[in-house]
């Protein structure tokens with residue numbers, strides 16, 4: 031039995047899929063090329079693989095077993111407003127901080143490792159798979175660091191970043207209020223200027239992840255609020271730093287700020303993650319950047335945050351897949367075709383169970399390719415010396431981000447559901463642990479902009495970029511891959527043929543949405559969600575086709591692990607033949623227009 035299945039069988043286990051991660055980093059994205067860029071010289075592939083191996087070991091050994099503990103114990107709020115994390119979490123977090131893992135992608139000036147975002151994303155995949163509820167804490171801190179790096183003043187950066195980068199202090203993002211969810215512009219928290227140049231914030235935020243906890247000495251809340259005279263809606267939102275404890279000039283912690291945790295939510299999943307109602311009562315805050323620019327700032331860092339949430343689907347898909355394979359090998363039921371009479375077969379021998387497992391594997395590998403490509407685009411858009419490359423990679427990141435977020439998280443729910451199905455009745459019983467992955471995965475399509483909002487972003491902002499030119503260039507790249515495959519041999523031409531067809535469907539529907547969306551935005555909005563799914567299916571098919579190309583190349587050259595590479599070809603062929611054609615089935619829904627939706631009476 032493989033180590034993966036042994037660990038997964040234990041119910042608490044997770045084995046970082048390092049071989050596949052490495053394959054994607056070397057063949058689908060260009061880690062070596064990234065490492066050649068000025069500033070990333072130290073991130074050579076060997077060093078990166080060492081980082082991934084070592085961090086993966088910590089996550090698998092220390093955080094994965096705590097996943098179930100967190101699910102059963104939950105984080106707990108006490109009468110004084112403090113919150114205690116489940117047993118073992120503070121110790122594990124200390125090891126995370128002591129190991130220097132929190133600062134991997136951040137500038138060395140603030141104590142970070144200066145690695146590409148791509149590396150952070152690969153690490154994040156493993157941490158999330160090990161313990162999604164925990165992973166939200168570093169993920170939100172990363173978002174807050176990102177905001178301060180881009181828009182904080184020198185003083186603010188000096189005051190907060192060194193300890194946030196190490197993880198000694200954590201960060202939160204405070205957008206949501208009871209009447210301001212998807213419509214962030216409706217928020218009412220107020221900020222008034224104080225005489226000393228700081229601000230005083232009053233209002234209530236809901237659903238704030240890690241708004242209170244005992245993992246770190248301080249919590250740096252980034253809070254959206256309105257200043258006096260702000261224009262209504264999203265144009266009148268400003269962003270503030272509100273630390274739980276005020277910080278003296280010498281960096282020491284001072285008095286407690288007037289922000290408190292009023293309650294924490296009972297939830298369907300991610301039970302270890304404290305989801306807090308936070309009350310701000312004349313709390314001291316520091317304005318980030320200019321007043322009324324808060325939404326603009328948030329938007330520029332959303333690509334990172336949305337990519338991280340998309341990863342949650344991949345991560346939980348992978349973890350539940352490992353568990354499903356282990357279960358399917360052990361559970362015996364019925365007689366599989368060709369099995370000796372009188373003997374029951376492991377369910378992994380039944381074609382329908384194999385279909386579920388291969389569907390999972392193919393979609394997981396496709397998601398990994400998309401997420402890593404998205405991350406590489408963010409790095410290249412920031413650091414590549416050629417401005418044309420920077421522009422194109424930024425455009426591609428903008429296009430891919432809603433797809434990674436929404437398709438990734440929708441699949442997260444579907445993949446964990448499939449893993450549960452493979453377990454049969456035992457999947458529905460909490461004891462096996464697979465139900466937790468399904469419950470945990472369900473939040474990801476909701477937060478960081480619901481998937482409906484992602485689809486609207488895709489058709490309303492991303493598809494119209496350069497009057498459709500970005501999508502056209504993207505599709506031309508897919509068509510070029512399809513042509514190359516059709517002109518090669520072995521499994522590749524069949525994969526190329528399916529890819530060419532799916533690409534043509536996506537091109538037609540993109541053209542339809544652009545043309546008809548101009549006539550009436552409802553035409554585009556009505557088809558946005560099926561269109562986003564189609565984009566995900568086709569992009570996944572494209573990247574698995576490129577994986578197949580690379581695997582065939584390595585096999586021909588006699589390099590690498592032949593069994594692993596052959597399985598890459600099997601997965602890509604299955605995806606191309608059985609999953610990619612689903613894109614065409616979505617075309618009628620994309621191009622239906624709003625008539626049925628408008629006429630329906632509820």
Ligand SMILES: Cc1cc2nc3c(=O)[nH]c(=O)nc-3n(C[C@H](O)[C@H](O)[C@H](O)COP(=O)(O)OP(=O)(O)OC[C@H]3O[C@@H](n4cnc5c(N)ncnc54)[C@H](O)[C@@H]3O)c2cc1C
Nearest residue numbers: 203204205206211212237238239305477478479480482483
């Ligand atoms: C566990 C958890 C953790 C969270 N963590 C944080 C956090 O750390 N910080 C934070 O600020 N927030 C956080 N949130 C809040 C989260 O981001 C919001 O729940 C989310 O943005 C959706 O807002 P809502 O719940 O008000 O739903 P609503 O906005 O009421 O949406 C309900 C439905 O209507 C749809 N809808 C809404 N508006 C439109 C529209 N214009 N067009 C089409 N469809 C629309 C949505 O897609 C959705 O399907 C968290 C929430 C949860 C549950």
